[in-house]
Amino acid sequence: MRTIEDYRDIVGDGVISNIYRKARKLYGKHILEINSTYQGGGVAEMLSSFIHLMNDIGIETDWNILHGTPDFFEITKLFHNALQGKPANLTENKRHIYLQTNEEFYMYTHISHDLVIVHDPQPLPLIKFYKKGQPWVWRCHIDISNPDKNLWEFLKPFILRYDMAILSNEKYKKNDLPVEQKIIYPAIDPLSPKNIDLSDEVIEKTLRKFDVKTDKPLITQISRYDLWKDPEGVLEVFKLVKEKVDCRLILCGSMATDDPEGLKVYERIKRKANRLIRSGDIILLNAENNTLVNSLQRRSAVVVQKSIREGFGLTISEALWKETPVVASNVGGIPIQIIDGENGFLVDPYDIKDCANKVITLLQNPALAEDMGKKGKEMVRKNFLITRLVQDYLDMLSQMLL
Amino acid sequence: MRTIEDYRDIVGDGVISNIYRKARKLYGKHILEINSTYQGGGVAEMLSSFIHLMNDIGIETDWNILHGTPDFFEITKLFHNALQGKPANLTENKRHIYLQTNEEFYMYTHISHDLVIVHDPQPLPLIKFYKKGQPWVWRCHIDISNPDKNLWEFLKPFILRYDMAILSNEKYKKNDLPVEQKIIYPAIDPLSPKNIDLSDEVIEKTLRKFDVKTDKPLITQISRYDLWKDPEGVLEVFKLVKEKVDCRLILCGSMATDDPEGLKVYERIKRKANRLIRSGDIILLNAENNTLVNSLQRRSAVVVQKSIREGFGLTISEALWKETPVVASNVGGIPIQIIDGENGFLVDPYDIKDCANKVITLLQNPALAEDMGKKGKEMVRKNFLITRLVQDYLDMLSQMLL
Numbered sequence: 001m002r003t004i005e006d007y008r009d010i011v012g013d014g015v016i017s018n019i020y021r022k023a024r025k026l027y028g029k030h031i032l033e034i035n036s037t038y039q040g041g042g043v044a045e046m047l048s049s050f051i052h053l054m055n056d057i058g059i060e061t062d063w064n065i066l067h068g069t070p071d072f073f074e075i076t077k078l079f080h081n082a083l084q085g086k087p088a089n090l091t092e093n094k095r096h097i098y099l100q101t102n103e104e105f106y107m108y109t110h111i112s113h114d115l116v117i118v119h120d121p122q123p124l125p126l127i128k129f130y131k132k133g134q135p136w137v138w139r140c141h142i143d144i145s146n147p148d149k150n151l152w153e154f155l156k157p158f159i160l161r162y163d164m165a166i167l168s169n170e171k172y173k174k175n176d177l178p179v180e181q182k183i184i185y186p187a188i189d190p191l192s193p194k195n196i197d198l199s200d201e202v203i204e205k206t207l208r209k210f211d212v213k214t215d216k217p218l219i220t221q222i223s224r225y226d227l228w229k230d231p232e233g234v235l236e237v238f239k240l241v242k243e244k245v246d247c248r249l250i251l252c253g254s255m256a257t258d259d260p261e262g263l264k265v266y267e268r269i270k271r272k273a274n275r276l277i278r279s280g281d282i283i284l285l286n287a288e289n290n291t292l293v294n295s296l297q298r299r300s301a302v303v304v305q306k307s308i309r310e311g312f313g314l315t316i317s318e319a320l321w322k323e324t325p326v327v328a329s330n331v332g333g334i335p336i337q338i339i340d341g342e343n344g345f346l347v348d349p350y351d352i353k354d355c356a357n358k359v360i361t362l363l364q365n366p367a368l369a370e371d372m373g374k375k376g377k378e379m380v381r382k383n384f385l386i387t388r389l390v391q392d393y394l395d396m397l398s399q400m401l402l
Numbered sequence: 403m404r405t406i407e408d409y410r411d412i413v414g415d416g417v418i419s420n421i422y423r424k425a426r427k428l429y430g431k432h433i434l435e436i437n438s439t440y441q442g443g444g445v446a447e448m449l450s451s452f453i454h455l456m457n458d459i460g461i462e463t464d465w466n467i468l469h470g471t472p473d474f475f476e477i478t479k480l481f482h483n484a485l486q487g488k489p490a491n492l493t494e495n496k497r498h499i500y501l502q503t504n505e506e507f508y509m510y511t512h513i514s515h516d517l518v519i520v521h522d523p524q525p526l527p528l529i530k531f532y533k534k535g536q537p538w539v540w541r542c543h544i545d546i547s548n549p550d551k552n553l554w555e556f557l558k559p560f561i562l563r564y565d566m567a568i569l570s571n572e573k574y575k576k577n578d579l580p581v582e583q584k585i586i587y588p589a590i591d592p593l594s595p596k597n598i599d600l601s602d603e604v605i606e607k608t609l610r611k612f613d614v615k616t617d618k619p620l621i622t623q624i625s626r627y628d629l630w631k632d633p634e635g636v637l638e639v640f641k642l643v644k645e646k647v648d649c650r651l652i653l654c655g656s657m658a659t660d661d662p663e664g665l666k667v668y669e670r671i672k673r674k675a676n677r678l679i680r681s682g683d684i685i686l687l688n689a690e691n692n693t694l695v696n697s698l699q700r701r702s703a704v705v706v707q708k709s710i711r712e713g714f715g716l717t718i719s720e721a722l723w724k725e726t727p728v729v730a731s732n733v734g735g736i737p738i739q740i741i742d743g744e745n746g747f748l749v750d751p752y753d754i755k756d757c758a759n760k761v762i763t764l765l766q767n768p769a770l771a772e773d774m775g776k777k778g779k780e781m782v783r784k785n786f787l788i789t790r791l792v793q794d795y796l797d798m799l800s801q802m803l804l
Contacts, residue, residue: 001509030512038469051510063510067440067467070690107403108453108465110432112514288472 002049002191003056004387010190011387019387022394023057025402031061032113036076036122038065039288041224042186042314043119043141049189049386050393057390059397064109066123072101076122077261079155082148083121084228084309090150102126115400118162125158135163135400141186142311143332145172163400168312169333182396185336187389188317188380193290195321198298206295212250212283217301217363220250222293222318225265225286228309229253230329233352235273237306238282240356245363249276252285252296298322301369302362308349310334317384320344320376325369327358337384343375404451404593405458406789412592413789421789424796425459427804433461434515438468438478438524441690443626444588444716445521445543451591451788452795459792461799466511468525474503478524479663481557484550485523486630486711492552504528517802520564527560537565537802543588544713545734547574565802570714571735584798587738589791590719590782595692597723600700608697614685619649619703619765624695624720627655627667627688630711632731635754637675639708640684642758647765651678654687654698700724703771704764710751712736719786722746722778727771729760739786745777 008016033051037044047063054061075094082088106129116136118124127136138159159165164180167173173181188195207214219238223229231251238249266286276282297303303319303326310332317337319326328334329349338344345358362369410418435453439446449465456463477496484490508531518538520528529538540561561567566582569575575583590597609616621640625631633653640651668688678684699705705721705728712734719739721728730736731751740746747760764771
């Protein structure tokens with residue numbers, strides 16, 4: 001298992017020493033993280049690395065997962081979409097299942113920690129059931145700037161009980177929320193199986209295993225099968241690109257256990273791209289395999305992220321870390337990671353043509369692509385690695401506990 | 403949410419008062435239950451009811467679930483089968499994943515409870531990683547009387563660290579295990595959605611929803627799709643029965659998240675019974691729906707449980723509680739629940755013909771079937787309801803903690 005020392009070569013002694021220094025005053029503190037999925041999706045992945053490192057530096061950090069029935073996850077997926085602006089039909093029954101699942105968790109989860117961090121809407125109302133004996137922080141990973149009004153009014157009373165809300169973007173701050181709002185960018189773990197250096201041999205072997213041919217340049221989007229990721233838009237972009245440069249499109253997405261919509265979207269794409277899938281020009285992958293994602297991000301000519309909404313968009317940092325140039329929508333946290341024209345291209349999420357042109361530019365200019373990839377990696381090293389996240393959380397903990 | 407008071411009408415004031423009395427000396431004690439699945443399978447179901455009642459009577463009981471990747475669950479399924487006697491190939495890699503998953507859980511799960519109860523083989527080695535500061539009890543729900551030798555030698559050192567092992571059957575006690583071995587029978591919750599009284603209207607509506615026609619007598623086996631449950635044997639039995647009495651066979655099984663083998667078995671049955679499925683005489687259901695199971699158990703003419711091995715076989719008690727007669731294999735905990743010829747029939751698990759004859763006997767003798775069903779219900783009321791389980795655990799806790 002990884003320790004903070006293992007990151008010295010990547011971030012330098014200064015950062016490592018800084019982390020130990022910040023941790024020193026927090027020794028013996030006992031933190032609890034609660035989210036709703038162990039596997040699948042960026043939050044679970046980040047938590048897994050983060051919690052290991054926190055324990056490694058001496059901050060006892062527990063992880064507890066709110067369990068629910070498929071019903072519950074359908075409701076919270078609806079909430080997720082509604083917080084991002086899609087109108088939702090909030091029935092009495094849905095509220096009931098949502099609250100009951102949280103109350104059941106409360107029944108069998110005793111909390112005596114020094115601070116509790118609750119992730120995203122699924123376990124948000126837990127706070128209502130506990131006799132609060134410590135600060136609670138709501139860590140929201142999604143874009144809540146334009147939520148469905150009814151849902152927001154339903155959820156806000158729970159948020160008001162928290163001592164702090166952590167958001168991923170200055171733009172997500174809410175004027176109507178009189179709770180301290182702090183911005184902490186998420187981060188990737190450069191030593192996780194998804195991001196660690198791979199030999200050419202491993203990359204080739206992995207891609208062969210999943211039948212990904214590398215005889216043409218690869219355009220790749222890595223994302224859950226989700227309407228907000230606009231996989232259908234990616235198909236349109238690809239068709240335009242292919243008129244100029246022969247290439248292959250890879251859509252690679254896993255199904256998270258808390259995302260029942262995924263399968264439906266996947267099947268729609270499959271129908272729509274039927275002809276190009278049969279010809280082998282489009283490859284749909286549905287695998288929960290970090291080495292595959294890592295290999296694709298390393299071997300692709302261009303990574304695309306055509307999201308309509310994006311909590312933060314860590315797939316951008318993942319690709320940039322591998323020196324692969326990225327063309328991505330100018331939404332959510334993506335412009336925080338990409339300076340347009342510097343370390344990648346930003347495009348309007350509805351401008352298929354511009355997106356295609358930028359992909360073509362990169363395919364036709366290997367020197368530009370290489371330069372952007374290099375700058376991308378440095379951007380990530382400075383701002384979006386897990387060691388920076390650890391430092392930000394240590395600062396937050398110091399503020400709340402000392 | 404249910405409270406212990408809700409069971410008064412079913413078990414009587416004496417039992418309820420006895421539970422409160424046993425709980426009194428344990429107030430303030432803090433118990434932790436650890437298993438590896440939240441949904442699917444009898445253990446999760448029993449825990450869910452049990453933990454609620456323990457908290458209701460004032461014993462703070464937490465529930466924590468060991469999470470793992472699909473790899474992990476394939477390995478522990480293999481362990482499960484090998485503990486029941488199927489030879490296993492125990493590679494170094496399998497041991498490694500098994501231990502690593504447990505070590506990771508340890509990393510982010512702080513334990514400061516007064517007593518820890520660990521269920522089944524999945525989280526068994528956890529105990530190795532903790533600095534033990536309280537009694538630990540291993541609660542084994544499966545038949546470990548003839549385990550694969552290599553696996554047993556690998557697992558035994560972990561069991562030795564426990565203060566007690568709880569088994570479901572006197573026959574499962576191990577001579578070579580110098581740890582206190584206690585027998586506690588599992589139990590069903592008469593107020594859970596799977597067992598609660600249903601009106602005829604709800605039963606009819608539910609069966610219609612799942613396309614189960616009730617124009618002929620129903621023979622039903624409720625079981626995960628698992629080789630140990632011998633669904634293929636049930637097909638053979640059904641063919642013999644159908645020569646004498648026109649009837650329909652229902653196989654109803656859900657897929658547990660920790661049971662990757664289920665799908666394979668399901669598909670094999672589907673092929674084998676293809677013709678009878680198309681004619682509508684066999685219905686394969688694959689649903690995680692308690693009201694469906696409840697309705698089937700209430701509406702069936704005969705419930706069959708043709709298992710080759712059975713940890714305990716709570717589906718027997720479930721069916722008996724609904725006054726439905728049962729023909730079941732004389733294995734595992736089944737003869738504890740059925741007195742042959744009294745409240746059901748026991749058959750040799752390999753004697754297809756005898757099993758078919760007993761089913762035919764019940765189909766042709768409604769008065770006998772009714773009498774056995776009534777006796778079955780009283781057997782369950784006395785011995786296999788959750789209130790009895792609560793009392794046994796309170797006794798165990800008193801022994802360990804007072």
